[in-house]
Amino acid sequence: MDIKVGIPRALLYYNFYPAWKVFFNELGAKVILSQKTNKKIVDDGVLNTVDEACLPVKVFFGHVINLKDRGVDYIFVPRIVSVEKRRYLCAKFLGLPDLIRASIRDIPPIIDMEIDLYRGYNRNVDREIDRVGMIFTKDMRKIRKAKEAAIIAQNNYEKHLKSGLIPREAIRIMEGAKVVKAPDSGLLKIGLLGHNYNIMDEYINMDIIKKINDFGGTVITADMLKESDIEYGASCYPKDMFWTYGREMLGAGRYMLDSGIVDGVVIVTAFGCGPDSLIKEMVEKEYKRRNTIPILSLTIDEHTGEAGIITRLEAFMDLLRWKEVV
Amino acid sequence: MRLTYPHMGNLGIILKALFEGLGGDVIVPPPITERTLSLGVQYSPEFACLPLKINVGNFIEALEMGADTILMLGGVGPCRFGYYGQVQREILKDLGYNPKMVIVEPPQGRFKDFLRDLASLFPGLTVGKVVDAVKLAWEKMAYLDQMERALLVFRAHEAYRGAVTNKYNEYRDYIDESKDPKEVKALGLKVIEEMRSLTVPPVEEPLRIAVVGEIYFLIEPFPSQDIFKELNELGVEVDKTEYISDYVLSNIFPWKLNRIKKEARPYLNRVIGGHAVNTIGNTREFADKGYDGIIQIFPFTCTPEIVAQGILSRMSKDLDIPIMSLSYDENTGQVGYQTRIEAFVDLLLRRREMGSAHI
Numbered sequence: 315m316d317i318k319v320g321i322p323r324a325l326l327y328y329n330f331y332p333a334w335k336v337f338f339n340e341l342g343a344k345v346i347l348s349q350k351t352n353k354k355i356v357d358d359g360v361l362n363t364v365d366e367a368c369l370p371v372k373v374f375f376g377h378v379i380n381l382k383d384r385g386v387d388y389i390f391v392p393r394i395v396s397v398e399k400r401r402y403l404c405a406k407f408l409g410l411p412d413l414i415r416a417s418i419r420d421i422p423p424i425i426d427m428e429i430d431l432y433r434g435y436n437r438n439v440d441r442e443i444d445r446v447g448m449i450f451t452k453d454m455r456k457i458r459k460a461k462e463a464a465i466i467a468q469n470n471y472e473k474h475l476k477s478g479l480i481p482r483e484a485i486r487i488m489e490g491a492k493v494v495k496a497p498d499s500g501l502l503k504i505g506l507l508g509h510n511y512n513i514m515d516e517y518i519n520m521d522i523i524k525k526i527n528d529f530g531g532t533v534i535t536a537d538m539l540k541e542s543d544i545e546y547g548a549s550c551y552p553k554d555m556f557w558t559y560g561r562e563m564l565g566a567g568r569y570m571l572d573s574g575i576v577d578g579v580v581i582v583t584a585f586g587c588g589p590d591s592l593i594k595e596m597v598e599k600e601y602k603r604r605n606t607i608p609i610l611s612l613t614i615d616e617h618t619g620e621a622g623i624i625t626r627l628e629a630f631m632d633l634l635r636w637k638e639v640v
Numbered sequence: 641m642r643l644t645y646p647h648m649g650n651l652g653i654i655l656k657a658l659f660e661g662l663g664g665d666v667i668v669p670p671p672i673t674e675r676t677l678s679l680g681v682q683y684s685p686e687f688a689c690l691p692l693k694i695n696v697g698n699f700i701e702a703l704e705m706g707a708d709t710i711l712m713l714g715g716v717g718p719c720r721f722g723y724y725g726q727v728q729r730e731i732l733k734d735l736g737y738n739p740k741m742v743i744v745e746p747p748q749g750r751f752k753d754f755l756r757d758l759a760s761l762f763p764g765l766t767v768g769k770v771v772d773a774v775k776l777a778w779e780k781m782a783y784l785d786q787m788e789r790a791l792l793v794f795r796a797h798e799a800y801r802g803a804v805t806n807k808y809n810e811y812r813d814y815i816d817e818s819k820d821p822k823e824v825k826a827l828g829l830k831v832i833e834e835m836r837s838l839t840v841p842p843v844e845e846p847l848r849i850a851v852v853g854e855i856y857f858l859i860e861p862f863p864s865q866d867i868f869k870e871l872n873e874l875g876v877e878v879d880k881t882e883y884i885s886d887y888v889l890s891n892i893f894p895w896k897l898n899r900i901k902k903e904a905r906p907y908l909n910r911v912i913g914g915h916a917v918n919t920i921g922n923t924r925e926f927a928d929k930g931y932d933g934i935i936q937i938f939p940f941t942c943t944p945e946i947v948a949q950g951i952l953s954r955m956s957k958d959l960d961i962p963i964m965s966l967s968y969d970e971n972t973g974q975v976g977y978q979t980r981i982e983a984f985v986d987l988l989l990r991r992r993e994m995g996s997a998h999i
Binding site for chain 1: 685686687688689714716717718719720722723724725726727730731734743907908909910911912913914916940941942943944946947948949950951953954955965967
C-alpha cells in the first residue's frame with residue numbers, strides 16, 4: 315500500500331504545492347490534501363494555537379488537525395527558512411514544525427524538511443532533500459529524479475502564474491483540468507497585494523477575488539508581475555528588504571504606483587502580522603504622498619464579517635469609477 | 641552635529657559616556673514618559689511592536705531638543721527590528737524632521753566595521769581617545785549591570801518601600817556623571833553594599849522567578865510597567881536573562897549563543913529571529929536551576945516570541961514549572977496585569993506549600 319503524505323492546504327501551499335506533490339508522487343507516495351478551509355478548520359486552529367498567533371498560522375493548525383483525522387501516515391510541515399539568497403521568510407515559518415509538535419498531541423509523524431536557500435542552493439540543501447527522500451525509498455536515483463521533477467513542476471507552475479492565472483486555476487490546469495480564463499469583466503484594474511495565503515484562501519478573505527470581479531474589476535497580483543518590475547519597485551528603497559514576500563509586496567506596490575498599470579490597490583494583511591505592519595506602512599506612505607492611485611487596506615482575522623468587507627470594497631470601487639468620470 | 645539614540649534601560653548612560661568620550665555632542669532623549677509613548681503611538685504603524693513606537697517617541701523628543709543625527713541599529717532579519725530604522729526615517733520625514741540617520745548594520749562578528757562606521761561620525765579621533773572612551777563605557781556597562789542584578793534581589797527584602805530603589809537611582813546618577821573608570825568601579829561596589837545594608841533578611845526562603853523574553857522588554861522597564869519592581873515588591877527575587885552586557889557581548893561574539901542554542905534544541909531547532917531561542921534555552925536552564933517560576937514578557941505581535949510562547953506551554957508541562965506569558969501593547973492597563981502577576985505569585989507560594997507537605 316502506498317504511504318500517504320498529508321499536505322495542509324495553508325500557508326505556502328499556494329506557492330509551492332505543485333512541486334511538493336510531484337516530489338512525493340515520484341517517491342511513490344500518495345498525497346492527501348486537507349479540505350478547503352472551512353469553519354471547522356478555522357475553529358480547530360483557533361482552539362489549538364496560542365491566542366496571539368496570526369490567522370494564517372491558526373488556519374494552518376486547523377489543516378493539520380484536518381489531516382490527522384483523515385488517517386495519513388505523515389504530515390508535511392516543512393521548515394522553510396529561506397527560498398532565495400540573502401532573504402528570509404517570516405519567523406513563524408522557521409519555527410513551524412517546533413510549534414506544531416509542541417501544540418498538537420497525537421499527530422502522525424511530521425516530515426519537517428528544512429528548506430534553507432539563504433546561502434544559495436548548496437550541498438546541505440541536497441542532503442536535506444535526500445534525508446526526506448530516504449523515508450520513502452533507498453534508491454538514490456529515484457530521489458534525484460523526484461527532485462528534478464519537482465523543480466520542473468515548480469517552474470511550470472510559476473509560468474502559469476506569470477501568465478495571469480491565480481494559484482487555484484494554475485493548480486487545476488497542472489492536474490489536467492481545462493480552465494478557461496474568464497474574459498476581463500470590467501474596466502477597472504485592481505492591484506491585490508498580500509501574502510498568497512491571505513489573498514488566495516477563499517474562506518478567510520471571503521473570496522475577495524470573486525468580489526472584486528463581481529464589482530467589475532480584474533485582479534493583478536504580485537505573482538503576475540515580471541521579476542524585473544518587482545526588482546524595480548524594491549530598489550526604490552534604500553535598504554534591501556530581507557523578507558522574500560515582504561519584498562515582493564513592497565516592490566509590486568511601488569511598481570504599480572509608478573507605472574500606473576492599475577486603477578486602485580487593495581492591500582490585505584492578517585491582524586497582528588509582524589512583517590506586514592512595517593511593509594504596509596512603507597507602501598501606504600508612498601501612496602499617500604503621491605496621492606495618485608487610491609489604496610484600500612483590509613485587515614482580516616478569524617472574526618472578519620463578510621458585510622464589512624463587501625461594504626468597503628463596494629465603496630472603494632465606486633470611488634474609483636467616480637474618479638474616472640471626474 | 642548633535643547626536644541622539646533611542647533609550648533602552650541603562651544603555652543611554654553607557655552610550656553617552658562612549659560618544660562624549662569620542663568628542664561627540666550628545667543629546668540624551670528625555671526619560672521615557674507617557675508623552676513619549678503617545679507621540680510614538682500617534683505616528684507609528686498600528687501593528688508595529690511597542691519598541692518601535694517608543695523609539696519614535698524618543699526620536700521626536702530628542703529632535704525637539706535640537707538633535708540632528710540619529711544613531712540606530714539595523715539588521716538582516718528575520719526579526720523586523722532590522723527594518724525599524726528604515727520605517728522610522730520615513731515617519732520622521734513625513735513629520736517634517738530631516739535628521740541624518742546613521743543606521744549601523746550588525747557587525748556579525750566584524751567589530752572592526754562597526755567601529756569604522758562609528759569613527760566616520762567623530763572627526764579628529766585619536767587612538768588614545770577611543771581607548772579611554774571605550775574603557776569608561778565598558779566600566780559603566782559592567783557596573784550598571786551588576787548594580788541592577790543586585791537591585792532585583794535586594795529590592796525584594798528592602799527595609800521600607802523604596803529604600804533600595806532610591807539608593808540605586810541615586811548612584812546611577814553618580815555613575816552617569818562620573819568621568820573616571822576607577823571611580824565608576826568604586827561607586828558600583830559601594831552601592832551594592834549600601835543596598836544590601838537596606839534590606840532585612842527574609843523569614844522564609846524567598847520565591848525566585850526568572851523573567852525571559854524579548855530583549856527590549858528585558859532591558860527597558862518602561863514598556864512592561866516595571867514588572868521587575870512589581871515582583872520585587874511582592875517579595876520575589878528576580879533574575880532576568882538578558883542584561884546589556886549580554887546583548888553587547890553576544891553581538892560581538894556570536895558563539896556566546898551556542899550554549900543557549902544547545903539548551904533550546906529539543907524544543908526549538910534553530911534561531912528563528914528575535915530572541916526566541918534565548919527564551920526557550922533560558923527557560924530550560926532556569927528550570928534546571930530550580931527557580932520557582934518563569935515569566936515571559938514580549939511586545940504584542942512579536943512573531944518570534946509568539947512561536948516561543950506556543951512552545952513554552954509545552955515546556956511548562958514537560959519541565960513541571962509554572963510559566964506565564966505576558967504581552968504588552970500601548971493600551972495595557974496596569975491593574976489587569978498586576979492582578980495576574982499577584983495570582984501567579986500566589987500560585988507559586990501555594991505550590992511550594994503543597995510540595996513541602998508531601999515531604
